[in-house]
Amino acid sequence: MAAGKGTRMKSPLPKVLHPLAGRPLLGHVMDTAQALQARRAVVVTGHGAMEVEAACSAYTGATAQFSISYVRQEPQLGTGHAVQQAVPVLADDGVVLILSGDVPLTQPATLLHLLAACAGTHLALLTLEMGNPSGYGRIVRRADGVVQAIVEHKDASAAQLAITEIYSGIMAVPAAQLKRWLARLDNKNAQGEYYLTDIVKFAVADGVAVVAHKINDAVQVAGVNSPVQLAELERAFQLREAHRLMEDGVRLADPARFDVRGDLFCAHGVSIDVNCVFEGQVNLGEGVSIGANCVIANAIIEAGAVIHPFTHIDGEALGVTVGAGALVGPFARLRPGARLGAEVHIGNFVEVKNATLAKGAKANHLAYLGDATVGERVNFGAGSITANYDGANKHRTTIEADVHVGSNCVLVAPITLGAGGTVGGGSTLTKDTPAGALSVARGRQVSIANWSRPQKAPKA
Incomplete structure (x- = not known):
């Protein structure tokens, strides 16, 4: 009825x-x-x-x-x-x-x-x-x-x-x-x-x-006839889910501060801190640790991965995969199509969308990786981004194994960085780079001696 x-x-x-x-x-x-x-x-x-x-x-x-x-x-x-x-x-x-x-x-x-x-x-x-x-x-x-x-x-x-x-x-x-x-x-x-x-x-x-x-x-x-009753049943449902998980060996820091809004599957040894929300279908592998205040939707997080506090993961229809032993966050964002390999590091204020990072790749600070294929052991510097959108179409960036991308770089897709190469900090690259090369693309530094800043005009 x-x-x-x-x-x-x-x-x-x-x-x-x-x-x-x-x-x-x-x-x-x-x-x-x-x-x-x-x-x-x-x-x-x-x-x-x-x-x-x-x-x-x-x-x-x-x-x-x-x-x-x-x-x-x-x-x-x-x-x-x-x-x-x-x-x-x-x-x-x-x-x-x-x-x-x-x-x-x-x-x-x-x-x-x-x-x-x-x-x-x-x-x-x-x-x-x-x-x-x-x-x-x-x-x-x-x-x-x-x-x-x-x-x-x-x-x-x-x-x-x-x-x-x-x-x-x-x-x-x-x-x-x-x-x-x-x-x-x-x-x-x-x-x-x-x-x-x-x-x-x-x-x-x-x-x-x-x-x-x-x-x-x-x-x-119990039926629902008011917002108060709805909230009461929400907490009753969540507490029931929390007890079910804890009986299966999941360690919840506080079962009263825990929300499942879909299906959550946990292997042995999973620990979840307070105020975490799980939406859609989420699978947590053995020994996964979820820090406080995380929102995770439609994702597979493999054994031993650590999701640090305030991380937002939402796979939507494409899903997100976090590999075994990976470290993500705090304050990181993984969007649909993010595929992190084993032991990948995604640090604070890093966003990954429709990108694959191979084993051991790192983007530890303030970076954006969109529509990218990143090889093993790549180090992606702070403030660097893949410029994947030209205003009409998306393009892909390929970064081969062991590349080091310096801080504050812009990689304008489509582009491929050859294996073992280095990109100098502050570079904007628009062309492919050869393997093993140092690539720098920035304006020449100029210093003007005895220069004076403009002064405000005196008030009348």
């Missing part, structure tokens, strides 16, 4: 598209449906329907694991009304698992237990024991513990309000039965809405067993 406006979010963005851990709330729910190997997902849309449906496009196409159908709920007249819209596309032979697009952190294992409780014949409810159940529907049981009904908070009696077992909003129900019960819903209640929870009393009346799978992890059934 993804039709709600989310008024309390105070945002033009549909509620289910607000990001948690780098992907929309609805994306987390769709991921869960994939993990359960559902054969079809039916997305009930309403507010911002076109945006919501477009966001689901990532789950369609040649690699899709299930088919997706969209139905519209306009106007929004309650949860029962939302599910009624899906009736025409539900196959009678299936089990319907009803999830909410703003409840992102339900675990697949929990839902598998719920589906097992359903067993294709029962109405199965996911419930939670809650110390403060205010606002939630209560699970009403008989004296023998059998579920009789769900009573919404606004319709509950004083005795029912004292019940602390609540309905999470998630249920599994045989499709054929669900269709019959949905047809019997009415809106004779305090909110004038069609409650999905009313099907429980229909199941009881029809002699269908109503079972409950009760959990004690409130985060799994």
Whole structure:
């Protein structure tokens, strides 16, 4: 169910598209449906329907694991009304698992237990024991513990309000039965809405067993209705990810100051300092060390590499690779297509884009390497750049092995520097250089003796 406006979010963005851990709330729910190997997902849309449906496009196409159908709920007249819209596309032979697009952190294992409780014949409810159940529907049981009904908070009696077992909003129900019960819903209640929870009393009346799978992890059934709740779930998600990584041997300086907004894979012996953000897909090899305040996206960092504090790595579609034993940062930037070999050094305020640096190459200070191929053991001086763009097209610079580029040089591409050569500091090179040569291209130094600086004219 993804039709709600989310008024309390105070945002033009549909509620289910607000990001948690780098992907929309609805994306987390769709991921869960994939993990359960559902054969079809039916997305009930309403507010911002076109945006919501477009966001689901990532789950369609040649690699899709299930088919997706969209139905519209306009106007929004309650949860029962939302599910009624899906009736025409539900196959009678299936089990319907009803999830909410703003409840992102339900675990697949929990839902598998719920589906097992359903067993294709029962109405199965996911419930939670809650110390403060205010606002939630209560699970009403008989004296023998059998579920009789769900009573919404606004319709509950004083005795029912004292019940602390609540309905999470998630249920599994045989499709054929669900269709019959949905047809019997009415809106004779305090909110004038069609409650999905009313099907429980229909199941009881029809002699269908109503079972409950009760959990004690409130985060799994927590919904998002406000920016405050979104932030609370963000921290809950990140803490869960942090604990998972630490259980696998990753050393986090502070699990409360750690963010994964994608997929992070860590080998043994990885250490991560505070305030680091990982986006897209990031792979950290054995013994990698990540300094404080780094942002790393779409990158492979191989064994033993050290990423010093305040480094920004973003591979986007092309990716970034940092070789084994490399040193990067602090305050370095690696952009898409950067490929650093083993033991490469990239120092402070150095930017690398679409460039390959072979083993042992170094650019330690204040440099730019764009669209370049850099050989082994090259030393690229402070303040030097590859001028790769002529205003219309990009061109490549090739620096062969063992070249030394002095400080404050400009290499105007396309250009090749021959192996073992040296470029004198302050040079602007526009032509290829031979191997082993010293190349200098700068204006001749002139000194004028007894020269006086211009003086300001006296004030009138």
